[in-house]
Structure formats: C-alpha cells, structure tokens
Amino acid sequence: MSQTAALNTGETGKFDFLAKDYHAPNGTLLGFWLYLMSDCLIFAALFATYGVLSQSYAGGPTGGDVFDLPLVALNTAFLLFSSITYGFAMLQMQQKKLAGTMIWLAITGLLGLSFLAVELYEFYHMIHIGAGPQRSAFLSSFFTLVGTHGLHVTFGIIWLCTLLVQLSKHGLIAANRRRLFCLSMFWHFLDVIWIGVFTVVYLMGSMT
Amino acid sequence: MSEHEHHDHHEDEGPHASFSGYMIGFMASVVLTAIPFWLVMGDVFASPGATALVILGFAAVQILVHMIYFLHMNFHSEGGWNMLSLLFTAVLLFITLFGSLWVMYHMNVNMMPGMM
Numbered sequence: 001m002s003q004t005a006a007l008n009t010g011e012t013g014k015f016d017f018l019a020k021d022y023h024a025p026n027g028t029l030l031g032f033w034l035y036l037m038s039d040c041l042i043f044a045a046l047f048a049t050y051g052v053l054s055q056s057y058a059g060g061p062t063g064g065d066v067f068d069l070p071l072v073a074l075n076t077a078f079l080l081f082s083s084i085t086y087g088f089a090m091l092q093m094q095q096k097k098l099a100g101t102m103i104w105l106a107i108t109g110l111l112g113l114s115f116l117a118v119e120l121y122e123f124y125h126m127i128h129i130g131a132g133p134q135r136s137a138f139l140s141s142f143f144t145l146v147g148t149h150g151l152h153v154t155f156g157i158i159w160l161c162t163l164l165v166q167l168s169k170h171g172l173i174a175a176n177r178r179r180l181f182c183l184s185m186f187w188h189f190l191d192v193i194w195i196g197v198f199t200v201v202y203l204m205g206s207m208t
Numbered sequence: 209m210s211e212h213e214h215h216d217h218h219e220d221e222g223p224h225a226s227f228s229g230y231m232i233g234f235m236a237s238v239v240l241t242a243i244p245f246w247l248v249m250g251d252v253f254a255s256p257g258a259t260a261l262v263i264l265g266f267a268a269v270q271i272l273v274h275m276i277y278f279l280h281m282n283f284h285s286e287g288g289w290n291m292l293s294l295l296f297t298a299v300l301l302f303i304t305l306f307g308s309l310w311v312m313y314h315m316n317v318n319m320m321p322g323m324m
C-alpha cells in the first residue's frame with residue numbers, strides 16, 4: 001500500500017504511467033505510433049545493410065561519381081517545405097477551417113509529388129548510365145534504402161489523396177481529424193528518415 | 209452547455225500544435241540542413257572524417273528538432289507510452305546499426321589474406 005501511495009505522488013519518474021493508470025481514450029494514435037516505431041526498425045536494418053556495403057563498389061562507380069548534390073538539396077527542400085505545409089494544414093484543422101486544411105494538404109501532396117519526380121529522374125538517370133542496382137553491392141543497398149523511403153512517400157501521397165476525398169465528403173468529423181493526425185505523424189516520420197538518408201547516403205557518400 | 213463543450217474539447221485527441229512551434233522547427237531545420245550541405249559541397253574541412261562526424265552531429269540535432277516541434281514528442285503524450293516505445297526503438301536502432309557495422313568490419317579485417 002505504501003508503495004502505491006508513493007507511486008501516486010508521481011515522484012518515481014518523468015513517465016506519467018509510473019504515477020497513474022493510463023487508459024487511452026482511443027488507442028489509434030498510440031497504435032499508429034507503435035507502427036511507426038516498427039517501420040523505423042525496417043529502416044534501421046536497411047541503413048545497417050547500406051553501412052556495411054557502402055564501400056563494396058565491385059569496380060563500379062562510387063557515391064562521388066553518381067550522386068548529384070544540388071539535386072539532393074532540391075529534394076531535401078521539397079520534403080522540408082512539405083513538412084511545414086502539413087503543419088499549416090494541422091493548424092487550419094485546429095481552427096476547424098475545412099477549406100484551409102484541404103488547400104494546405106493539397107500543397108503538401110504537390111511537394112511530395114515533386115520529391116518523387118526528382119527521385120525517379122535520379123534513379124532513371126543512374127540506371128541509364130549503367131549504375132543500376134545490379135551493378136554493385138553498394139548500388140543494390142542504395143536503391144533498396146532510398147527506394148523504400150520513396151515507396152513510403154508514394155503511399156503517403158495515396159493516403160493524402162484519399163483523405164482529401166473523405167474531407168470533401170464528410171468534412172472535419174472526429175474520424176477525419178484522427179486520420180489527419182495519423183498521416184501527420186507518418187509524413188513527419190518520413191522527413192526524419194530523410195535526414196538520415198541525405199546525411200549518411202548522399203553527403204557522406206559523395207565524399208568518397 | 210459550456211460543460212458539454214469542455215468535454216468535447218477533451219475528446220479532441222492528439223497534440224495541440226502552434227504556429228510558432230512549427231516555425232521554430234522549420235527555421236531550425238533549414239539551418240541544420242543548409243550547414244551540412246555547405247560543409248560537403250564547399251569542401252570546408254580538409255579531412256573527410258571530420259566532416260562526416262560534424263554532419264552526423266547536425267543530423268542528430270535535426271532529428272531531435274523534428275521529434276519535438278513536428279512530432280510533438282514529450283514525456284506525457286499517451287501517458288508516456290509514446291516516449292517509452294521511442295526509447296525502446298532507439299536502443300534497438302543503436303544495436304542494429306553499430307552491432308552490424310562493428311561485426312562486419314571485423315569480419316572484413318579478419319578475412320584470410322589469400323581471399324582478399
């Protein structure tokens with residue numbers, strides 16, 4: 001009993017669940033966060049693979065030969081701007097402004113599409129000059145890691161378009177607000193992964 | 209009636225975001241992205257090793273900035289379970305990344321000379 005009393009004072013630590021029982025009002029956001037954490041582990045495995053194989057050129061091109069940093073900087077800017085525009089969509093949602101939410105969501109989607117277009121151009125260009133995924137272990141791991149991130153962005157855009165349709169049909173109902181929160185976490189999470197990609201793959205790779 | 213509205217507001221789950229929070233996060237991210245690109249594209253440091261360490265540091269700080277200002281992470285959201293699962297993931301991330309690099313590096317170093 002005395003232990004319980006000590007716990008209830010909240011002196012045991014910073015985590016709320018140490019001090020009191022927690023019952024999620026709706027488990028969706030926590031569940032989606034747990035999905036993102038498991039997704040993070042997929043990327044951890046892909047980053048580890050890339051880290052191990054990043055020097056295995058098999059006589060082929062190195063990162064310095066094939067990476068176009070101005071293009072990567074442009075892509076990074078697209079993703080960063082799409083993060084802040086999604087933030088603006090969330091602020092509009094908080095003020096219960098449907099039109100504003102949808103406009104900022106659409107701008108976010110366009111920035112995401114621009115990112116994908118540049119990335120596909122980069123992939124096409126690399127495969128065209130003979131630096132495709134089958135050329136070396138370095139390029140295989142590069143295409144797997146960056147391609148998986150691009151695939152996530154693709155699904156994020158599909159989700160975003162679906163949400164736009166749902167918003168136009170039903171407005172800012174509780175279910176749609178929950179979906180907007182989930183996509184917000186997904187979208188910002190992809191930007192966090194991209195920080196690792198442009199730093200470890202492109203910037204460090206182009207110094208070789 | 210006001211009590212009912214108050215109740216409604218609490219049902220509106222998710223973190224409360226602010227314009228200034230997003231702008232601080234965005235400005236910090238722009239700076240933390242621009243400096244690493246400048247360091248690499250401008251060949252600022254003579255040693256690639258030093259450049260790599262510095263840009264990895266910038267990436268770590270920027271990830272923290274995104275976590276706090278964009279993903280609204282704190283010790284209280286979802287009763288602390290968000291942060292606990294994040295810390296657990298960070299431990300697994302560390303083991304996966306550094307464990308793989310460490311083990312595979314030594315495998316390479318200890319390969320039989322004839323096979324190299």
